[in-house]
Structures are given as structure tokens and as C-alpha cells.
Amino acid sequence: xxxxxxxSEDYSKWYNExxxxxxxxxxxxxRGSMVxxxxxxxxxxxxxxxxxxxxxxxxxxNAYFPLFVPKSLFEAEEKNAEGFAKExxxxxxxRLKNDPxxxxxxxxxxxxxxxxxxxxxxxxxAIIWNTYKGWIQSYRDxxxxxxxxxxxxxxxxxxxxxLRTSEFLWQEGHTAHATKxxxxxxxxxxxxxxxxxxxxxxxxxVVQGLKTPSERFAGAxxxxxxxxxxxxxxxxxxxTSHFLGQNFAKAFDVKxxxxxxxxxxxxxxxxxxSTRLMGALIMTHSDDLGLVLPPTLAxxxxxxxxxxxxxxxxxxxxxxxLEIQNKLKxxxxxxxxxxxxxxxxxxxxxxxxxxxxxxRIAMGPRDLENKSVEIARRDNLTKETxxxxxxxxxxxxxLKTIQQDxxxxxxxxxxxxxxxxxxxDEFKKVLEEKPGFIYAHWxxxxxxxxxxxxxxxxxxxxxxxxxxxxxxxxLISGKxxxxxxxxxxxx
Amino acid sequence: xxxxxxxSEDYSKWYNExxxxxxxxxxxxxRGSMVxxxxxxxxxxxxxxxxxxxxxxxxxxNAYFPLFVPKSLFEAEEKNAEGFAKExxxxxxxRLKNDPxxxxxxxxxxxxxxxxxxxxxxxxxAIIWNTYKGWIQSYRDxxxxxxxxxxxxxxxxxxxxxLRTSEFLWQEGHTAHATKxxxxxxxxxxxxxxxxxxxxxxxxxVVQGLKTPSERFAGAxxxxxxxxxxxxxxxxxxxTSHFLGQNFAKAFDVKxxxxxxxxxxxxxxxxxxSTRLMGALIMTHSDDLGLVLPPTLAxxxxxxxxxxxxxxxxxxxxxxxLEIQNKLKxxxxxxxxxxxxxxxxxxxxxxxxxxxxxxRIAMGPRDLENKSVEIARRDNLTKETxxxxxxxxxxxxxLKTIQQDxxxxxxxxxxxxxxxxxxxDEFKKVLEEKPGFIYAHWxxxxxxxxxxxxxxxxxxxxxxxxxxxxxxxxLISGKxxxxxxxxxxxx
Numbered sequence: 001x002x003x004x005x006x007x008s009e010d011y012s013k014w015y016n017e018x019x020x021x022x023x024x025x026x027x028x029x030x031r032g033s034m035v036x037x038x039x040x041x042x043x044x045x046x047x048x049x050x051x052x053x054x055x056x057x058x059x060x061x062n063a064y065f066p067l068f069v070p071k072s073l074f075e076a077e078e079k080n081a082e083g084f085a086k087e088x089x090x091x092x093x094x095r096l097k098n099d100p101x102x103x104x105x106x107x108x109x110x111x112x113x114x115x116x117x118x119x120x121x122x123x124x125x126a127i128i129w130n131t132y133k134g135w136i137q138s139y140r141d142x143x144x145x146x147x148x149x150x151x152x153x154x155x156x157x158x159x160x161x162x163l164r165t166s167e168f169l170w171q172e173g174h175t176a177h178a179t180k181x182x183x184x185x186x187x188x189x190x191x192x193x194x195x196x197x198x199x200x201x202x203x204x205x206v207v208q209g210l211k212t213p214s215e216r217f218a219g220a221x222x223x224x225x226x227x228x229x230x231x232x233x234x235x236x237x238x239x240t241s242h243f244l245g246q247n248f249a250k251a252f253d254v255k256x257x258x259x260x261x262x263x264x265x266x267x268x269x270x271x272x273x274s275t276r277l278m279g280a281l282i283m284t285h286s287d288d289l290g291l292v293l294p295p296t297l298a299x300x301x302x303x304x305x306x307x308x309x310x311x312x313x314x315x316x317x318x319x320x321x322l323e324i325q326n327k328l329k330x331x332x333x334x335x336x337x338x339x340x341x342x343x344x345x346x347x348x349x350x351x352x353x354x355x356x357x358x359x360r361i362a363m364g365p366r367d368l369e370n371k372s373v374e375i376a377r378r379d380n381l382t383k384e385t386x387x388x389x390x391x392x393x394x395x396x397x398x399l400k401t402i403q404q405d406x407x408x409x410x411x412x413x414x415x416x417x418x419x420x421x422x423x424x425d426e427f428k429k430v431l432e433e434k435p436g437f438i439y440a441h442w443x444x445x446x447x448x449x450x451x452x453x454x455x456x457x458x459x460x461x462x463x464x465x466x467x468x469x470x471x472x473x474x475l476i477s478g479k480x481x482x483x484x485x486x487x488x489x490x491x
Numbered sequence: 492x493x494x495x496x497x498x499s500e501d502y503s504k505w506y507n508e509x510x511x512x513x514x515x516x517x518x519x520x521x522r523g524s525m526v527x528x529x530x531x532x533x534x535x536x537x538x539x540x541x542x543x544x545x546x547x548x549x550x551x552x553n554a555y556f557p558l559f560v561p562k563s564l565f566e567a568e569e570k571n572a573e574g575f576a577k578e579x580x581x582x583x584x585x586r587l588k589n590d591p592x593x594x595x596x597x598x599x600x601x602x603x604x605x606x607x608x609x610x611x612x613x614x615x616x617a618i619i620w621n622t623y624k625g626w627i628q629s630y631r632d633x634x635x636x637x638x639x640x641x642x643x644x645x646x647x648x649x650x651x652x653x654l655r656t657s658e659f660l661w662q663e664g665h666t667a668h669a670t671k672x673x674x675x676x677x678x679x680x681x682x683x684x685x686x687x688x689x690x691x692x693x694x695x696x697v698v699q700g701l702k703t704p705s706e707r708f709a710g711a712x713x714x715x716x717x718x719x720x721x722x723x724x725x726x727x728x729x730x731t732s733h734f735l736g737q738n739f740a741k742a743f744d745v746k747x748x749x750x751x752x753x754x755x756x757x758x759x760x761x762x763x764x765s766t767r768l769m770g771a772l773i774m775t776h777s778d779d780l781g782l783v784l785p786p787t788l789a790x791x792x793x794x795x796x797x798x799x800x801x802x803x804x805x806x807x808x809x810x811x812x813l814e815i816q817n818k819l820k821x822x823x824x825x826x827x828x829x830x831x832x833x834x835x836x837x838x839x840x841x842x843x844x845x846x847x848x849x850x851r852i853a854m855g856p857r858d859l860e861n862k863s864v865e866i867a868r869r870d871n872l873t874k875e876t877x878x879x880x881x882x883x884x885x886x887x888x889x890l891k892t893i894q895q896d897x898x899x900x901x902x903x904x905x906x907x908x909x910x911x912x913x914x915x916d917e918f919k920k921v922l923e924e925k926p927g928f929i930y931a932h933w934x935x936x937x938x939x940x941x942x943x944x945x946x947x948x949x950x951x952x953x954x955x956x957x958x959x960x961x962x963x964x965x966l967i968s969g970k971x972x973x974x975x976x977x978x979x980x981x982x
Contacts, residue, residue, distance in 0.1 A: 029564060029621050030609065033557035038637060041554045063532045066524035067611075067642055067658050068580070071587070073520060075597050085587040085597050089559070091611065092583045092599065094646040096562070096576040106566050106576050108583065108608055117599055118521065120558075120582065120611070130520050146529060151558055151642065155585040167558050 004354075006288045011232040018282060019161045022291045022354050025278075032159040032166030039355065040278065042299035044169070047277055048149065050201050050296070051171060054193050060145045060173060065127050067151075068118035073126045077251035080125055083218020087155040089120040089166075120153040125219060125244070125270055128174045129252040136176060136266055138257050143186070144176040162279035163236075163491055170274035173241075176249075176266045178258060183267035184222070187243040190271040191224035194239035202277070203294040203406040204228050204284045205414050206238055207437070207486060209462025214446050217270075221245035227461045227486065229414045230283035233435030235461045235488035238280050241271035279491070284410050285379070291356030292379055294406050295399040302328060302335045302395060303357045305348050307364035314339065317363050320388070324361065324373075327392040333399065353378060358402050359395065379406050420484070424452075424475040427487070431456055437488050441481035443474035451476060452487070461486045495845075497779045502723040509773060510652045513782045513845050516769075523650040523657030530846065531769065533790035535660070538768055539640065541692050541787070542662060545684050551636045551664060556618050558642075559609035564617045568742035574709020575613040578646040580657075582609040611644040616710060616735070616761055619665045620743040627667060627757055629748050634677070635667040653770035654727075654982055661765035664732075667740075667757045669749060674758035675713075678734040681762040682715035685730035693768070694785040694897040695719050695775045696905050697729060698928070698977060700953025705937050708761075712736035718952045718977065720905045721774035724926030726952045726979035729771050732762035770982070775901050776870070782847030783870055785897050786890040793819060793826045793886060794848045796839050798855035805830065808854050811879070815852065815864075818883040824890065844869060849893050850886065870897050911975070915943075915966040918978070922947055928979050932972035934965035942967060943978070952977045 004021065005013045020026050024040030036044065052062070068091060075081045095112030099105040121127065128146075135141060153167045173190060177183040191208055198206045206226035216223040220242035228238045249255070249265035257263055285292040295301050304324060306317040318339060325335045336357075338348055345362065352360055360376040367373050373391065376383045379402050386394060417436025421427045430438055442448060442460065452475065453459050463485045474481045495512065496504045511517050515531030527535065543553070559582060566572045586603035590596040612618065619637075626632060644658045664681060668674040682699055689697045697717035707714040711733035719729045740746070740756035748754055776783040786792050795815060797808040809830060816826045827848075829839055836853065843851055851867040858864050864882065867874045870893050877885060908927025912918045921929055933939060933951065943966065944950050954976045965972045 026622075026625075028557045028618070030557040030559050030561060030618070033559060035557065035622050036555040038552035038554045042552065045553065061529035061533065062536065063529045064527040064535075064660060066519045066521040066526065067644065068521050068524060070521055071597060074587075075595070078595065081597060085589075088585070088587060089582045089609070090584040090587065090599055091580045093581040094579070096565075096579060096581065096610070098576075104566070104569060106562060106572060108581055118580070119587070127519070127521070131517075131526050134517075153558065169555060 004288060004290065007231065014288070015279075015283065016161065018286060018290060022356065024282075024291075025161045027161065030166075032156055034161050034165050034167075036169070036275065039299065043281070043293070043297050044275060044278060046297050046299070047201070048171070051197055051273065052147075052149075054197060055147050055171075055173065058189065058193060060147045060175075062148065063146045064148060064150070065124050065131060067121055069121050069124075069127045071117045071119060073130050074119045076126060076130075077219050077248055079247070080123075080219030084122040084154070088122050089153045089155055091118040091120065121150070122152055122154045123270075123272075124148065124150070124152075124172055124174065125248050125268075126252075129248040129254060129268070132174075132176055132266070133252050133254045136254050136256050139178045139259050141256065142176055142178040142266065143182065145173075145186075146175065147171055147173045160279075162275055162282070165275075168275045170272050173269070173271040175269045176254070177268070178256065178266070180245075180267050183245075183269050184243050187222065187224055187241045187269040187271065190269070191226060191239070191241040194241065194271070194273060195226050198226055198228065198238055198280075199407065201294070201296050202281055202284070203296075203403055203410060204238070204280060205407065205411045207462060207464055208466070209464045209486060211240075211462060212446075212449060212460045212485075214449060215460065217242045219244060219247055220270075221247065224465075225462050227488075228280050228284060229417060229437055229488070230280070230491065231413070232283070233417055233489070235437065235486075235490040236276070236280045236283070237461070237490065238277060239271070239273040242269060244268035244270060285406055286356070289350075290354030292406070293356035293358060295358045295403050298356065298358050299334065300336045300352075300355070300357050301333050301399060302359045302361060303348075303352045304335065304337045304361045304363065305345055305352075306337075306339060307345050307362055313365055314341070316365075316368055320368060321361075321363060324388070324391060328395060331392055331396050333396065349376075358399060377402060379409070421475075422472070427452075427458075427475055428456055431458055431489070435489060437461070437486050439484045439486060441472035441474045441483075442485045443477045443479035443481055445477070448474060448476050456489075458487045458489050461488050461490060495779060495781065498722065505779070506770075506774065507652065509777060509781060513847065515773075515782075516652045518652065521657075523647055525652050525656050525658075527660070527766065530790065534772070534784070534788050535766060535769060537788050537790070538692070539662070542688055542764065543638075543640075545688060546638050546662075546664065549680065549684060551638045551666075553639065554637045555639060555641070556615050556622060558612055560612050560615075560618045562608045562610060564621050565610045567617060567621075568710050568739055570738070571614075571616055571710035575645070579613050580611040580644045580646055582611065612641070613643055613645045614761075614763070615639065615641070615643075615663055615665065616739050616759075617743075620739040620745060620759070623665075623667055623757070624743050624745045627745050627747050630669045630750050632747065633667055633669040633757065634673065636664075636677075637666065638662055638664045651770075653766055653773075656766075659766045661763050664760070664762040666760045667745070668759070669747065669757070671736075671758050674736075674760050675734050678713065678715055678732045678760040678762065681760070682717065682730070682732040685732065685762070685764060686717050689717055689719065689729055689771075690898065692785070692787050693772055693775070694787075694894055694901060695729070695771060696898065696902045698953060698955055699957070700955045700977060702731075702953060703937075703940060703951045703976075705940060706951065708733045710735060710738050711761075712738065715956075716953050718979075719771050719775060720908060720928055720979070721771070721982065722904070723774070724908055724980070726928065726977075726981040727767070727771045727774070728952070728981065729768060730762070730764040733760060735759035735761060776897055777847070780841075781845030783897070784847035784849060786849045786894050789847065789849050790825065791827045791843075791846070791848050792824050792890060793850045793852060794839075794843045795826065795828045795852045795854065796836055796843075797828075797830060798836050798853055804856055805832070807856075807859055811859060812854060815879070815882060819886060822883055822887050824887065840867075849890060868893060870900070913963070918943075918949075918966055919947055922949055922980070926980060928952070928977050930975045930977060932963035932965045932974075933976045934968045934970035934972055936968070939965060939967050947980075949978045949980050952979050952981060
């Protein structure tokens with residue numbers, strides 16, 4: 001097994017190699033579309049199931065809306081249409097026919113041209129609000145709290161596995177409310193749900209904040225987000241939650257009679273996370289040996305590798321290994337006993353390191369004699385010898401410790417790569433020498449934001465939600481500012 | 492709440508009304524595409540989760556492959572391409588632009604024409620076998636046992652909610668094997684998994700069989716299927732499992748070195764079920780009052796409806812109702828306590844009948860006094876009074892009884908609508924007077940099959956797998972036949 005390119009050598013190359021070699025995903029024969037391989041999909045399934053649970057606990061239900069959006073519906077909300085028009089896949093025909101000039105080949109049948117083109121959904125506000133129109137007449141029909149798990153397509157010119165693909169999997173929540181306050185509260189609540197998921201399940205610290213107007217979702221009045229910091233000092237937007245005001249209700253004429261008997265437009269939110277989270281997961285925790293998975297997301301949490309010569313030794317070890325496996329399974333821990341006889345233990349060690357299995361138990365004849373095993377942690381690469389007695393409880397606790405340690409390590413990294421700066425020169429210097437989150441004053445104008453972006457490629461990731469007011473002056477214009485914002489180069 | 496059209500009056504109208512009124516699905520603004528509403532989706536989720544569990548128990552893993560199939564890949568397996576070319580959605584462009592003649596409107600940007608058209612997957616053999624090519628070199632890479640949950644598009648001219656829609660949700664298994672025997676075994680095994688799911692989870696009896704050559708999946712050497720009988724005497728194909736031979740391996744050049752060191756093409760299967768199962772579920776069990784759900788698939792298994800005058804009575808009833816609810820929840824039973832004060836009990840009774848909730852518990856002041864409740868079964872509409880004491884265990888058992896009774900009822904119906912005939916006249920008479928499965932001899936030719944189909948609209952649903960050899964003569968040609976086949980009109 002060839003080693004991965006190291007992170008210090010070429011972070012981007014390391015990432016691409018890791019995704020492919022750890023069997024997470026690969027590029028497909030379709031431009032910009034990836035194949036999510038079984039091991040990668042198993043991790044995504046765990047993310048999905050946990051988020052789904054959280055959505056249901058907060059009162060949401062799932063539904064499914066059409067993949068295709070007729071052009072006229074797509075156009076209805078102007079800003080949203082404009083935002084996605086330049087990167088959408090368009091269905092124009094509904095049939096192929098035999099190519100008369102090339103036997104065995106097919107061509108588009110010109111007689112099967114659609115009267116109206118269909119857009120493959122880049123996001124579903126349009127199709128969903130067109131549906132909600134039929135569901136909402138009275139305040140009694142509200143709120144509607146729906147989530148959808150689906151594929152969406154955005155025609156990206158430069159793609160990267162998980163981070164930016166033309167087709168990706170995601171969830172999109174779409175809610176309708178009787179009042180503005182309730183919709184704002186929902187948007188804020190779901191951003192918190194995302195933060196909670198990222199921190200407690202992905203072991204990935206995030207900053208919760210508001211996007212600046214120029215970074216908002218097309219069609220939103222306000223965009224909340226969670227921003228994470230990757231190991232190379234670049235930020236990654238890990239989830240967004242939008243307060244959509246009455247924009248879509250107006251575009252699709254969704255009105256209701258309120259408690260006072262007056263007719264008004266409904267208030268909306270939408271919120272989403274995607275398979276991009278897989279990229280965030282990788283770039284938060286992994287190392288030069290491969291993937292590092294938090295126990296909550298690991299398809300295999302513990303692997304048992306026997307060290308043996310000959311069948312008799314293997315049989316003796318197997319007996320004990322299967323016992324350990326059963327005990328751990330009873331505790332809800334997923335365990336693989338790798339009794340394959342083709343590959344050497346060293347090969348297996350490297351393989352499970354590459355795949356990010358949180359704990360490895362190795363067991364040889366001497367361990368058998370001593371009634372002990374060797375336990376190796378993937379996250380910090382430490383090893384220790386432990387007695388068989390009480391091993392299951394020890395491992396159960398250790399998995400929790402690993403989860404916590406991984407969060408702490410990522411948190412410390414972020415802390416060390418979070419710099420307050422008070423001048424533009426310092427800003428540029430930090431961005432060059434110690435990239436990460438840069439915390440600085442901004443004058444609140446799109447002009448200054450744009451100038452900084454053009455000159456440094458850093459963008460305002462968010463206006464953090466929980467920060468105190470602090471008087472200062474902005475980086476370029478020198479105008480007064482009341483709070484700092486978070487800058488970074490970003491994925 | 493307006494009553495449903497009765498089944499005897501107009502079965503098709505009854506079905507359409509039921510789907511919409513029970514909040515399962517509705518037509519969307521997109522031709523032939525449906526919106527699966529939260530209540531319908533919750534039932535589909537239960538189907539999906541149970542099937543997913545069964546697939547994993549039989550050694551399969553999930554993955555995700557691209558939505559789009561480049562035309563050249565689509566063409567590669569000739570029969571498959573031919574089978575789906577006439578009903579596929581084709582993406583030809585990847586961008587819209589502002590319409591210079593109509594401000595605010597968008598048109599397809601002619602400069603963003605794709606070099607190669609993309610087909611929205613009608614099924615994924617092509618894209619998947621093109622991927623497997625990179626995964627399979629040696630017999631050690633086999634078998635590959637992958638399933639995918641996805642949306643697919645087949646451009647249907649006449650659509651009906653769940654039964655035939657342009658876009659639908661499904662799962663598609665795609666496996667690769669080193670030997671023919673193993674692939675055949677897999678195709679048979681998965682057909683049995685489907686039968687087991689249909690019978691034990693949907694309470695829907697099915698016949699397992701083989702399709703005739705003319706009814707096979709495009710590109711298959713053999714198609715296994717499960718066929719169910721709907722209340723109106725029409726059959727519904729509820730799942731299919733295909734032995735694909737080496738057709739796709741040859742089309743996509745997927746070769747491997749076998750144990751003997753020789754190079755050969757891999758053997759394939761694919762198998763699928765879809766949201767069509769929702770239609771099958773409805774038409775197997777429901778009645779003129781609405782949906783009837785087997786307990787295994789009911790999002791709400793038990794509803795508690797208080798009968799009260801005034802707040803004090805409601806409070807007294809609530810106390811006991813919540814206690815019942817908690818006890819049932821501890822047994823893993825999903826219970827709704829409907830303490831809404833706007834709708835009358837009678838309205839609620841009708842509503843939960845329409846939604847197919849298996850058990851209704853009604854509780855009034857007299858019940859409170861007697862320490863009893865009234866229990867009503869949705870499946871057979873019987874009611875009884877039961878003491879509070881031991882109610883949770885009683886209900887737990889009753890739900891199992893309902894599941895069994897629903898299967899038995901459907902099984903009896905099928906038995907009563909299963910007719911052996913020995914002449915074509917009799918065949919036509921039965922089809923007219925007592926439609927259902929008709930069991931008759933066939934000469935094995937496509938000609939006789941086609942003639943029967945043209946003259947009666949009945950098709951051969953399958954050649955049942957488990958039947959004995961029985962000498963006879965075929966319906967039209969009078970040629971000798973060794974076994975009967977199953978005819979029916981079908982959805």
C-alpha cells in the first residue's frame with residue numbers, strides 16, 4: 001500500500017488521495033459527479049440518521065418533492081432564479097431514438113421536445129412553495145415543518161470530491177409560519193441544531209454566525225451559518241439556515257387568514273447540510289496515515305487483529321476474540337474481527353489506520369498467555385496493554401474519551417489559528433503566515449468586503465452570533481465599527 | 492369530510508381520492524411527478540427501513556451513483572438502452588440566461604449546450620457497471636453486493652399516483668459475481684427477501700415466479716418477480732430480481748482473473764422495488780372508509796380519543812390517557828393522544844379511519860368510572876370494551892393479531908380469486924365475470940402470449956416457481972404444456 005502524500009507536502013493532494021484510498025468516494029464517468037463508495041456512504045448514513053433524529057425531535061417530518069422544476073416556477077422568485085440560473089442542468093427532451101446514420105447509436109428525438117424546459121433542482125424552494133400554496137389557507141394550517149432528503153444538481157465548473165460536485169446529496173428543510181418572529185426563531189433553532197450535530201457528533205467545533213448581505217443565500221433575508229476551520233487554515237461552511245421573509249410566499253402567492261381574520265403572506269425558512277460535511281469531517285481530524293473518525297461516525301468502531309503463526313494459534317486467538325466481539329456488541333459497539341489469512345498484521349494495521357477505525361485490538365500468543373490485549377488508539381496513535389478482565393467496559397469508556405479528545409484537539413487547533421487583527425497590513429501578514437480565522441473590524445459595506453476579497457481572497461465567513469459589542473475601526477476605510485467579524489479563505 | 496367514492500362504484504376513482512384525502516401524495520405542478528406528503532412518506536420510510544435491514548442482514552451495503560448517465564454509456568448495453576430510450580428525460584444544457592426580449596424571464600443559453608447529452612437515470616445498470624469496471628480485477632474483488640436508494644425517471648405518458656409516475660423513489664441492488672451459479676442464487680435469494688417483506692411486513696400475499704421472455708427486464712437473461720392481487724382482481728408486480736448473465740459485464744468490459752488464473756466476464760444481478768409498493772399496500776387492504784394499515788407500517792399504531800364535555804372531564808380523561816400512552820410507548824408502540832378541542836370525537840373517528848390507524852381507543856366519563864376503555868379495530872371495524880388493567884399487553888397482542896388477520900384476509904381473497912381454467916372460452920368468461928389470477932396452460936410461445944394479451948388484455952404475470960409439473964394443453968394452440976402459468980390483467 002503506497003503511502004499518502006503528506007499534508008505538509010500538498011494538503012489538497014493529500015485530501016484527494018485520502019478520499020479515494022480510504023474508499024470514501026471516487027470520480028465517476030459523469031463530469032463533476034462522484035460515486036459515493038460503500039464505506040463513505042456508511043459514514044454519510046450515520047450522519048443522516050443522527051440529523052434525521054434531531055429534526056424529528058424538533059417537530060419536523062419528512063416528505064418528497066419533484067426533482068424537476070418547470071422553468072416558469074424556477075423564475076418566480078427573482079433573486080433565487082438569478083442565483084442558480086447559471087449553473088443548472090436543463091432537461092429539454094423526453095425521448096431518444098435510433099440514429100438512422102449510426103446503427104446501435106441513439107440520438108435525441110427532436111419530436112420529443114418539451115413545451116417547457118425542466119430544471120433539475122439546485123434547491124427546492126420554488127417547487128415546494130408552489131406546493132405549499134395548496135396547503136395553506138388559514139393560520140391553522142401553520143406551521144408546516146418539513147424536511148427532505150434528496151439529490152440536487154448545481155453545474156460546477158471546478159469540482160472536488162465531497163466539497164464541490166455537480167450532483168450532491170443533502171437535506172433541505174422548508175418551513176412555513178404565521179409570523180415573522182416564529183420564522184426567525186425556526187431559522188435560529190435549526191442553525192443551533194446543526195452546531196450541536198457538528199460539535200457533539202462530528203467532534204468538529206463551529207462558529208455560529210450570520211452571513212453578510214453579499215454572502216446570503218439567493219432569496220433569503222438573513223442567512224445563519226456554522227463555519228468550521230480546516231487543518232490547512234481554510235474555513236468551510238458546514239450548514240446554513242435561512243430566514244426567507246415573505247419572498248417565496250409573495251412569489252408563489254401563498255396567503256393565509258390569520259387569527260385576526262386578515263389575509264397575509266406566510267413566512268418562510270429553509271436550511272440545509274450536504275455530503276460536503278464528509279469533506280469537513282476529513283479535513284478536521286485526519287492525518288498523514290489516513291482517515292481519523294470520531295467513534296459516533298465510524299462504521300467499524302473496533303477492529304480485532306489476531307497475530308498468529310499457523311492455524312492452531314489462530315483458532316486459540318479466535319476463541320477469545322469472538323468472546324470480546326460478542327461482549328462489545330452487547331454494548332452496541334460495532335466490532336470487526338479480521339481473521340483473514342492472506343494479509344499480514346502489518347498490512348491490516350495500515351489498512352485500518354487508513355480507514356480511520358478508532359480502536360484496534362491486537363492479540364498474539366503472548367497476550368493469550370497473559371490474558372491481555374494491546375489496544376491502539378487511532379486518534380493519537382497511543383498504545384497500551386490491557387487485561388481481558390473488564391475490557392468491554394474499558395473500551396466503552398475509551399470510545400467516549402476519544403470522541404471528547406478529538407473535539408478538544410480540533411478546538412485547540414482552532415483556538416491557535418484564530419487571530420485578532422487591527423490593521424489591514426497585519427491582516428494580510430497573518431493570512432500569509434498563519435492562515436485561519438481572522439477576527440477584525442469591518443465597516444459594514446459591500447465595498448470594503450469586496451476589496452478585501454479581491455486583494456486577499458479572504459471573505460467574511462460570518463458575523464458571530466454570540467459576540468460582545470466592541471468599538472473599533474474597520475480595516476480599510478477606517479470607519480467606526482461596533483463588532484468584529486470573522487474572515488478567512490474558504491472552501 | 493366528504494365520503495370517498497365507494498370501491499364498487501368506481502375503484503379507480505376510490506383509489507385516487509383515497510391517496511389524496513388520506514394525505515399520502517398528490518399530483519405536483521410537474522407533469523407526471525408526485526409530491527409524497529409527510530404521512531405517505533412516513534409509511535414509505537418504514538418500508539425502506541425494513542427492507543434496508545433485510546438487505547444488510549443478507550450481506551449488502553449501500554452506495555450512491557450519479558443521477559446522470561452520459562448517452563454513450565446509456566447505449567452500451569443494447570437491449571437495456573432500447574428498453575428505456577423511449578421514455579427518458581434528457582439533459583442537453585447546463586445554464587439559463589436572461590431572455591433579452593422578456594425582462595425577468597430566463598431562456599436556455601444556447602452556448603451552454605453539452606457536448607454529450609445526459610440521460611436522467613431510468614435505472615442504473617449502465618452507470619454502475621461502468622464503475623464496477625474499475626473495481627473488479629480478480630475473483631478476490633467479488634462478490635460486490637451493493638444497493639442504492641435513489642430517485643429514477645421514466646417518462647410515462649399516463650401517470651397515476653404511486654402506481655406510475657415519471658419520477659419515483661426506489662432501491663436498486665446491483666451485484667457482481669464470479670460464477671453464474673452464485674449470481675442466479677443471488678437473484679433468487681433477493682426475490683425471496685422481497686416475498687418475505689411483502690408477506691410478513693405488508694401483510695400482502697404474493698406469488699413468486701419467473702417472467703416469460705417477453706416480460707423480462709430489458710437486458711436480463713431471467714427475471715424473477717413477486718406478483719400480488721389487488722382488490723379489483725388486477726395483478727400488481729411488486730418487485731423484480733434479475734439474473735443479468737454477463738450482458739453488462741460484456742457491454743462494459745468488466746473482466747476478472749478467476750481462481751484458475753483465467754480471465755472471464757463477471758456475472759450480474761439487479762433487483763428493485765419502488766414507491767409503487769404504496770399503491771399495492773392501499774389496494775390490498777383499504778376499504779370504503781379509507782386506508783387500512785398493517786400495524787408494522789402504521790406511523791400511528793394507536794390513537795386515543797377522549798369523549799368529554801368541558802375542561803374538567805378532559806383533564807380527568809387526559810390523566811388516564813397519558814398513563815396508557817406511556818405504558819404503550821414503553822412497549823415500542825406509537826400512540827397519539829388527540830386532545831384537540833376543536834374537532835368533535837365523531838370527526839376524529841372518521842379522520843383516523845381515513846388514515847388507517849390500526850387501533851382506536853375511545854374514553855369517556857363512564858369508561859373512567861368503570862376503569863375501562865372502548866377499543867375499535869380499523870381492519871375489521873369491530874369494537875369491544877376492555878378493562879384498563881393489563882391494557883398495554885392486550886394491545887400489544889392485538890396488534891400482532893391484526894397483522895396476522897390482515898394477511899389471512901388478503902390471502903383468502905386471493906384464494907377466492909384464483910381460478911384454474913382449461914379452455915380459452917372459460918378463460919375469457921372468468922376474466923369477465925370474476926377477474927383475478929387465472930391459472931392455465933400455455934404453449935411457451937411469444938405468439939400465443941401476444942394473442943391472449945391483444946384479445947383479452949391479460950398477460951402472463953409469471954411462471955410460478957414452486958408449482959408441480961402437470962400435463963395439459965395450451966389455451967389457443969392446443970399444444971402440450973407441462974405446467975400452468977399465471978395470467979391476469981395488471982397494473
